[in-house]
Structures are given as C-alpha cells and as structure tokens.
Amino acid sequence: MARRPRGAVVNRRHLARLERENIQNNYITIAAIVIVSLVVLLVIGGLVYDRVIVAGQPVATVNGVEITTREFRSRVIYERYNLVIQYVNTANTAQQFGTDAQFIGFFQNSLNQIELQLDVELLGRDVINNLIEEEIIRQKAEEMGITVTEEEIQKTLDEFFGYYGGEQPPTPTEVPTTRPTSTLSAFQLTVTAPTATPTLTATVSTDAPVEGTPATEGTPAAEEPTVTPDTPTEEPTATAVADGPTPTATLIPPTATPYTLEAYETDLKNFFSERRGIDENDLRYWIESDLLREKVLEAVTADLSPDQDQVWARHILVEDEATAQAVLARLEAGEDFAALAAELSTDSANASQGGDLGWFGLGEMDPEFEKVAFNTEIGEISAPVQTTFGWHLIQVIGHELRPLSASELVELRQTEFEEWLTQQRQLMDAQIVLFDYWADRIPDEPSITPIDLQSVLAPILSTPTPAGPATTPEP
Secondary structure, rough: OOOOOOOOOOOOOHHHHHHHHHHHHHHHHHHHHHHHHHHHHHHHHHHHHHHHHHHHOEEEOOEEEEEEEHHHHHHHHHHHHHHHHHHHHHHHHHHOOOOOOOHHHHHHHHHHHHHHHHHHHHHHHHHHHHHHHHHHHHHHHHOOOOOOOOHHHHHHHHHOOEEEEEEEOOOOOOOOOOOOOOOOOOHHHHHHOHHHHHHOOOEEEOOOOOOOOOOOOOOOOOOOEEEEOOOOOOOOOOOOOOOOOOOOOOOOOOOOOOOOHHHHHHHHHHHHOOOOOHHHHHHHHHHHHHHHHHHHHHHOOOOOEEEEEEEEEEEEEEEHHHHHHHHHHHHHHHOOOHHHHHHHHOOOOOOOOOOEEEEEEOOOOHHHHHHHHOOOOOOOEEEOOEEOEEEEEEEEEEEEEEEOHHHHHHHHHHHHHHHHHHHHHHHOOEEEEEEEHHHHHHOOOOOOOOOOOOHHOOOHHOOOOOOOOOOOOOO
C-alpha cells in the first residue's frame, strides 16, 4: 500500500520569516505609495503654484491697478497664435508663386519679418507696453466718463467672427472722396502746368459705313468711333442658327448659405479650443480695451481742425554752402529755378520735377527746413538752409490753410492721440511699476520652424518648364 506524502512542516522559525517578509512588503508598498503621493502632490502643487499663485502675481501695476501674469501670458499667446497663422499663410501663398524669383524674395522677406516679431523678449516687451497703455486709457476713460456697454462688446465680437444675426453681412458702400483744391494764382500757374484730364482714345474705322446711319449722297457717312480692345480677337466660326428667337441663358447667382447662430457658436468654440490659454473672457476684455481706445481717441481729438496750415514749396539740394551760394547767384541773375533744380539738385526724388515738394504741413519735413519754408513769403527764394541732408535753396509757391483729405485727417488724429498717450504715460511714470521677473514669464508657444523658401521650393525651381507648342508666324 503506497504511503501518503507528508505535509510541509511549519515551525516557528518559518512563521517568523514569513512574518518578516510580509512586514517588509508592507513597508515597500507604503513607501511606494508615499513616493507616488509626493510626486503627485509636487505636480499638483507646481500646477497650483504656477496657475493660481504665479498667475495671480502682477507683472506690472499702473496707478495701483495690477496687470497679472495670467493677463500677460494670455495676451502673448494670442499674439503668437496670430503671427504663427500669418506665417503659415504667407508660406503657403509663396508656394503658389514658386517659379517667380522676385516673389520668392518678397515672401521670404515677409517670413523673416514675422520671425523677428516672434522673438520671445521682443514680443513680450511689446505686449507688456501695450497692456500698460491700455490700462492708462481705461483710467483716463473713467475720468472722462467714457464707458463701453455689453451690447457694444457683443456686437464687435459677432462682427469679428462675421456673424450678423443670421443675415448676410452688409455690403460696404464706397463713397468717393476728393480733396478740395485751391485756385492757382498767376505765379503758381507759371510754376506748374495744369494736370491733364485722361481721356479714352477711340479708334475710328473708315472701311465701311456704320449700320443704321443713312449716308447722304456726296457727304461721307457719319461714323461712330469704335473702341478697339487690347485682347486678341478670335476668328469667326460658322454656327447653325435655328429659326425663331434665339434663347438667352439667364445666370442665377448662387444663394449664400446663411451663417446661423449654431454655426457661429461652433466656430466660437473651435476658435478657443485651438488657442489654449485663451478664453472668451480674454477676448471680450481686449475688445472692450479697443472700444475704449476708439472712444478716448474721439474725445481727445474732438477739437482737432480738419484744416491745416500748409506750404507748397520747391527746393534745390546741394552738398555744401559754397555750391548753394553759387546757385543762389544764378537764380538772382534770372535763371529758371526748375531748370537749375533738374541740373544741380541732388534730391533725385523731385529734381526732374523742378524740385517740387508739393503741399506739406508741420512735422513732415526737417525742422530747420520747415522753419524757413513757413516763414518765407510766396514767390521768394530763401537764403541757403542747412539740414542733415545738405544745403537747400527754398522757393515758396503757396501758403494757406488747406482742408485735409479723409485719410490725412485719420492719420493726423492718430498722431495727436499717440502724442497725448505718450504725455499721459510720462505724467504717470511714477505710478507705473514693472516687476523684474516679467521677462521670465513670457510664453514661447506656439512656435514655428523657420522656413527657407529657396530650399523648400528648390525642386520646383529645378524642374524645367515644358516648352509650349511651336507657332508659325503669320505672313
């Protein structure tokens, strides 16, 4: 009869060893849990510190009002997104003109400019300066009683995405504007020839009488001029024509799909999901800042005159005073100003036009030049004037208060506002604090990989252009 195997004998020593192993395993497990917990706590703590504590710390203050790290970071990220999108679009457009070396150079220069704008410190400095200026404008707007409503912000936000309440966007109506011109005096007429009005030149065909115009016997038939197009004409081809009226096709323009609220909300959601670190509150705040800026600009420049004191002058520019005195002597002897300008002036931009500079206001020319031009009588020639460009002889042709064009008035108002804003910043300089650590908190994402168009388009440039079909010259 076979024996049963004996069971393992468990003694106290074996039990003690097992107990020690269990205790060691427990210690290891507890240690692992503690280590993992510490790592998690460190990660969470780091995120909390960066996204809550650091994000809430100011990078600058303006009159006690804080510009937080979060505001600064989100604005930098937004600007970087815009520049990256512009960079990608420019590169894609460049590839459509890949065989044109002139266009390649133009687009490469554009890409290089965007790369420069994406420099971390440069962009960060621009953004923090803009945020400081926006806070100054906010505080000045409050002093002036200027506000922006939620309705104005919403309307601007909707238009930013092209949403007009489900309707098609309004068609802008261009109103042609002309700049008022002065009646030229007899002296001014001798200086400049009137501008010719361009006319269309018609080609008159005399080969056959015009249909529908009866010819009188002995008198040539009156012929209407016909405009000859520049485009090549096709040879007429025989076409079978059915009896009866010829049907005409009516082109029906396609109906545009309305931009619905649902589609707008989807686009809005996608916009922010593609731009991490930015939310709708940020965009609304920036829109509010832009609207406040526009309203403060209107208030600051409300009394700006649409007319400007301007001078119409011409000049002769030479290298030294001795040459200028010699030219002045020739002018005083009766030689023609325009002829001498064409002969001697080193200002190639206008020498061939007799040195004519046209009308200009204060702030457009060298200060020394303007000082003399605005204090010289009409028709008089100034003594030689030295500027950074050389020596000038100036003749004033006209001096009057002239209405500005629409674009000139916009530019003048913007210049006045920028000067006002610079002055306000200087007045508040003691109340502006910029913390040293701001430069360490500039985001560097999103980023780009610099593109060399010559390398990218090398395969296209090296591909020979297929020769076109041979053409036989017409006899």
